[in-house]
Amino acid sequence: MGLCQLPPCIITEYCPRESLYDVLKQASQRPDAAxxxxxxxxxxxxxxxxxxxxxxxxxxPPILHCDVKSPNILVDESWHAKICDFNLSEILRRRRSGDEGTAACNPTWLAPEVLDGGRAEAxxxxxAFGMLLTWQLPWRGLTPFQVRRAVLDGRRPEVPPALPVSGAEQFAGLEAYCQLMRDCWAHxxxxxxxxxAVAHQLSVLLEGLA
Structure with missing residues (x-):
């Protein structure tokens, strides 16, 4: 809706469900939220x-978010999501001027090439989006060093993920969904x-629930 330079901030609509991280935390603690x-x-x-x-x-020019994670996805009253927190976002043309940019330091969501010292790409x-599809905080209980070692060794979170949902809701597209997740976090x-392609596959899965 607008922006401010001092302090630097982006003005968006109010999202009463807060972040996806908050939604998932409530779902893991309360059966009604799940x-x-x-x-x-x-x-x-x-x-x-x-x-x-x-x-x-x-x-x-293309923009990389560089910090995709559940705390940076806001959820509005109608359960629609909004990308937020562009503090680490990078305009790709800046690289040609020698700007090295800034990298996220939390390894939980970082791709192996970034953890291995490379530059972030699309x-x-x-x-990181593939990690979102687990519907939980990836690598819970591991230290940052252990996460880095696990990812570089080719390990990934459990598939199918332990979803915070009440009851035994059936989803015919679960295997296709899990394959999409695996594709997104390919080494x-x-x-x-x-x-x-990711958006198209999710649209197909959503249409299958109609």
Whole structure:
């Protein structure tokens, strides 16, 4: 809706459900909150986030978010998601001027190429998006060093993920969903799908719930 330079901030609409991290935390603690997090709502949130990142990647010049994680996805009253916190975002053309940019220091969501000292690319955002699809905080209980070692060794979170949902809700598209997750967090950046393909697959899965 607007921006301010001092202090630097972006003004958006109010999102009463707070962040996706908050939504998932409540779902893990309260059965009534877990029951609200249906597969339809999860897919809507995931699709919105994918489209938001795709918008950034298709901008001219392209923009990398560089800090994709559940605390940086806001959820509004209608269960739609908004990408936020662009503090680490990078405009790709700046690299040609020698600007080294800034890297996130929390390894929980970072792609292996970034953990190994490389530069973040569009595929690095896609890796982090794959971590979002677990619907939990990845690598819970591990130290940052252990997370880095696990990711570089090719380990990934449990699939299918332990979803915070009440009851035994059936989802016919679960295997396709899990395959999409695996594709997003492929070790080699070139093996990860583009966000246009990710958004298309999520749309297909969402339509399958109709």
């Amino acid at each position: 029951a609200e997090l249906t597969w339809r709502r999860r897919l809507i949130i995931a699709l919105d986030a994918a489209r938001g990142l795709l918008y950034l990647h298709l901008s001219e 595929a690095s955002d896609i890796y 080699e950046p070139t093996e990860r799908p583009g966000l246009d």
